[in-house]
Amino acid sequence: MRKRRWFGMALAAAALWAIVMEPAAWAKILGVQGTSFQLVAKQDRITLGDGDSVLMWGFALGNGRMQYPGPTLIVNQGDTITVNLSNALPATAGNVSILFPGHDVAASGGVAGALTREAPPDGTTTVTYTFTASRPGTYVYHSGTRPDLQVEMGLLGVIVVRPTSPTPNSACPPVPDGHNAGPDPSLCVGTKFGYDHEDTAYDREFLIVMTDMDPRVHRLVEFGRMDEIDTTNFFQTVWFANGRNFPDTIANAQVPWLPTQPYNAIFLMHPGERLLVRLVTLGRDPHPLHFHGNHIRVIARDGRLLSSAPGNGPDLSFERYTVAVNPGQTVDGLYRWTGALMGWDIYGHAPGDDPAPYEFLGDHGANFPVILPSRDDVVFGQLYSGSPFLGGEGSLPPEHAGLNVGGGFFYMWHSHTEKELANNNIFPGGLITFLGVVPWDVPLEAE
Amino acid sequence: MRSRTLSVLLKKVCLALGFLLVWAAGAAAVEYNLTAKVGSMSLPDGQTVPIWGFALGDGPVTVPGPRLVVPPGEGLTVHLTNLLGVPVSLVIPGQKLPDNNTGPVWTDWPNETTSWSGSRPAGNYTARVRSFVHEVAPGGTGTYTWNNFKEGAFLYQSGTNPAAQVQMGLYGAVVKNFDVDQAYSDSETGFDKEILLVYSSLDPVMNRAIASGQFGPGKTVPNTRDYAAKYFLINGKAWPDPAQERINGCTEILAGEDVLLRFLNAGYQTFVPVFLGPYLTLRAEDGNIYPFPKEQYSLELAAGRSVDAWWSPSSEGSFTLYDGRGHLTNAGAPTPGGLIARLQVGQLPADSQAPVVTGLSASPNPTAGATNMALTGTATDVATGCSNIQAAEYWIGSTDPGAGSGTPMSPADGTFDSAEEGIQATVDVSGLSNGVHTVWVRAMDATGWGSASSLQLQVGPPETVAIYKTRYRRLSKTLKVFARSTAAPGSVTLTAVGFGDLAYRSTKNDYFGKFKPVASKPPTVTVVSTGGGSDTKPVPYP
Numbered sequence: 001m002r003k004r005r006w007f008g009m010a011l012a013a014a015a016l017w018a019i020v021m022e023p024a025a026w027a028k029i030l031g032v033q034g035t036s037f038q039l040v041a042k043q044d045r046i047t048l049g050d051g052d053s054v055l056m057w058g059f060a061l062g063n064g065r066m067q068y069p070g071p072t073l074i075v076n077q078g079d080t081i082t083v084n085l086s087n088a089l090p091a092t093a094g095n096v097s098i099l100f101p102g103h104d105v106a107a108s109g110g111v112a113g114a115l116t117r118e119a120p121p122d123g124t125t126t127v128t129y130t131f132t133a134s135r136p137g138t139y140v141y142h143s144g145t146r147p148d149l150q151v152e153m154g155l156l157g158v159i160v161v162r163p164t165s166p167t168p169n170s171a172c173p174p175v176p177d178g179h180n181a182g183p184d185p186s187l188c189v190g191t192k193f194g195y196d197h198e199d200t201a202y203d204r205e206f207l208i209v210m211t212d213m214d215p216r217v218h219r220l221v222e223f224g225r226m227d228e229i230d231t232t233n234f235f236q237t238v239w240f241a242n243g244r245n246f247p248d249t250i251a252n253a254q255v256p257w258l259p260t261q262p263y264n265a266i267f268l269m270h271p272g273e274r275l276l277v278r279l280v281t282l283g284r285d286p287h288p289l290h291f292h293g294n295h296i297r298v299i300a301r302d303g304r305l306l307s308s309a310p311g312n313g314p315d316l317s318f319e320r321y322t323v324a325v326n327p328g329q330t331v332d333g334l335y336r337w338t339g340a341l342m343g344w345d346i347y348g349h350a351p352g353d354d355p356a357p358y359e360f361l362g363d364h365g366a367n368f369p370v371i372l373p374s375r376d377d378v379v380f381g382q383l384y385s386g387s388p389f390l391g392g393e394g395s396l397p398p399e400h401a402g403l404n405v406g407g408g409f410f411y412m413w414h415s416h417t418e419k420e421l422a423n424n425n426i427f428p429g430g431l432i433t434f435l436g437v438v439p440w441d442v443p444l445e446a447e
Numbered sequence: 448m449r450s451r452t453l454s455v456l457l458k459k460v461c462l463a464l465g466f467l468l469v470w471a472a473g474a475a476a477v478e479y480n481l482t483a484k485v486g487s488m489s490l491p492d493g494q495t496v497p498i499w500g501f502a503l504g505d506g507p508v509t510v511p512g513p514r515l516v517v518p519p520g521e522g523l524t525v526h527l528t529n530l531l532g533v534p535v536s537l538v539i540p541g542q543k544l545p546d547n548n549t550g551p552v553w554t555d556w557p558n559e560t561t562s563w564s565g566s567r568p569a570g571n572y573t574a575r576v577r578s579f580v581h582e583v584a585p586g587g588t589g590t591y592t593w594n595n596f597k598e599g600a601f602l603y604q605s606g607t608n609p610a611a612q613v614q615m616g617l618y619g620a621v622v623k624n625f626d627v628d629q630a631y632s633d634s635e636t637g638f639d640k641e642i643l644l645v646y647s648s649l650d651p652v653m654n655r656a657i658a659s660g661q662f663g664p665g666k667t668v669p670n671t672r673d674y675a676a677k678y679f680l681i682n683g684k685a686w687p688d689p690a691q692e693r694i695n696g697c698t699e700i701l702a703g704e705d706v707l708l709r710f711l712n713a714g715y716q717t718f719v720p721v722f723l724g725p726y727l728t729l730r731a732e733d734g735n736i737y738p739f740p741k742e743q744y745s746l747e748l749a750a751g752r753s754v755d756a757w758w759s760p761s762s763e764g765s766f767t768l769y770d771g772r773g774h775l776t777n778a779g780a781p782t783p784g785g786l787i788a789r790l791q792v793g794q795l796p797a798d799s800q801a802p803v804v805t806g807l808s809a810s811p812n813p814t815a816g817a818t819n820m821a822l823t824g825t826a827t828d829v830a831t832g833c834s835n836i837q838a839a840e841y842w843i844g845s846t847d848p849g850a851g852s853g854t855p856m857s858p859a860d861g862t863f864d865s866a867e868e869g870i871q872a873t874v875d876v877s878g879l880s881n882g883v884h885t886v887w888v889r890a891m892d893a894t895g896w897g898s899a900s901s902l903q904l905q906v907g908p909p910e911t912v913a914i915y916k917t918r919y920r921r922l923s924k925t926l927k928v929f930a931r932s933t934a935a936p937g938s939v940t941l942t943a944v945g946f947g948d949l950a951y952r953s954t955k956n957d958y959f960g961k962f963k964p965v966a967s968k969p970p971t972v973t974v975v976s977t978g979g980g981s982d983t984k985p986v987p988y989p
Contacts, residue, residue: 232676304726326717
């Protein structure tokens, strides 16, 4: 296997929505940790994948800008969590509140609403929500005031509760049967746990918040035609992963040109690593997320392990290649990829070569099954490295964007409701993102 | 509340003999008399929408229909009387077809004058199925029998033209438990309290078109393709109806009890009930028990589905259910509506209030020459203390005969034994003078007689409605309709089918409607009256 160098920054930064090989970008759940959070409902704009600019209402962290989705709150099991909400939306938006399904919440301040206490749009009144993050898992929060409109407008977010046990450790992923040993232990990011059970171990975790939008509603809000809004007529034409449409989903996180959409949705891993994928849907419809590369093992729903009895771990887990999450629900899954059973050596090894970490030994040295056409006879996709092999670097045509400098394999993760792969009817767009598998000598950020 | 073909005494004899017990249990079938008829539903935003629904016997029509309970070990027999103008039938998805089924019923749709039962008529390759099972013709009575009834909570609904008839309101819940306090044979499924939550939805445009005969090929609403729900209901009501504040009604839930919440969806879309705060333990779906329970704060309630969820409240308080898919408005209004309901945990408050009477209906009204008028309503103490209703009475006119001295009304299910009772009376109106009379109804519980509710009864000859002018303006896309009615001034509501209600104008003693925009000139316009009259006239070219 050839050596790879780490150079991509300059090239990628030049591209509008390039994958930037910058470690901060992609290998973990971005969010805010703590026990006390100041959320302010604000009005701002986001950019759709087709370039449209849409008025939104969303949650901001204190003095920050509103973001879509709202800040991901990362907390520890057992902590008492306080969320202070104030409402800086225009008066026409009315009150705002927050619901925390799955948690037993005490609310104080503000005024009483149908579902919880609400903050009037005066910018100062604070509603305080307090709850104990008693169980680990993935949870949602969203507006409890006119949710049919305010969730559509963007007042939503996610809570991740980390377990108190088992204790994370530095172990590399275990070696599956028939695979080569792992890499030098210093390269492993360490083992973490999604839930309070050993069978929820993972190396990297990702969050996908799936939402939908009917832009007509946002326009009526912008034009002050509030009395024309009828949420029973919803008809969404734009779909989001982590608040962005493809191709923005695979741009870097926190890029300056998407100031209110800080989270991206490109996920990178090394072969053999275990991913904890946290799936959340908020909005109107479930969006069946389809996984390429491998099936995913569903281990939890609504922050509860699929377990036959307490302590048994996710023994009722099951594999799926498409997972639909109902609006308001959460689903967690474990995903792993080693390239096993492809039928050819994905590293392009000769039979006598040393196998790569976690390489499936059954295919070691097996020939690539076809003869590749010459470079000038094919059209290269933007994420093709120029080589069919993992970590390979072939020559690329002069006009090629060269986005895949690590020689990774890219697997599309997308809504299986195929009409959702569009931004207002423009394909490709919408609920598309990618998993990138890169060889172990391409460094990824430690979790 | 119900009669059994096999008396309790006989069962006891069988038990005493220790003989043929299995046979006796299998052969017993609880019997219900249901009536399909026209009714109306009042929505929290003030709209009143015509519905078709089921009533118990001669009682008031309700949506959802009366809850049917099949006792452990028994079967079910329903005698269905059809007072609608179209055939109806009864199916229970999740159960087998009725044992006495002779359907399906075929027609040469849209020509429905001829129908066939059983297999497709020989050589006819264009006939369509109208009904899954044998039908009950308008005015007739039919029987549906299920000898072996599967345990669980199910929807019973019309099996005839279900796309139209189910959303009109012809649905209800039927429950069979393994034992009085256990849902299934699995001992984990025991419960202290059982709450039924029937979700559904309503498109008033569709209901009005179907109720007024403007549904079908070539009519205002040709089919259900454009069904678009505007109201979202739990147990037939939308938030903020007072009943939703306490969806457990008069069922007292105490902390620590095992509560069985039975979710059913008679609507045409998936709902996602989210329980705010506590978790639910889902144990069964569509009457089938899961190998292992699921612990979730939400559940997927697809159209037609039944989900059984257990919950043991740890404390007293108010617990909210809402829809994760955002069906939280009444016809788009900005105030909270739709699928919100609360379960109240704690002792029922002591009863200090007398019951109220709701949903009064007189049929026919205007009497339009009829001798007898059927008076129905609901006497309820659910919101006023939860004591059982003990009596109900009515009188006509401004002179109150005194509490207890009116004409008694009877309970629709035969016995006054619950906090909410359908009540009914057949009133001879032949002696009443032509004109408007006020009919008063009140009910009594342990705290005494409640205050009376009333309705206006229009006594008189058959009503005739005449459209005397229609006008369509192409440029302004405006349709104007002028009509007159022989009913007492302003006593009826006239509706231009497909367009809307006409307003009564006292200055001209006519009914006038101006509808805009109307995209193109309709060939004709039909006006129907709540008094029974109707008229159709062509719309002239401008």
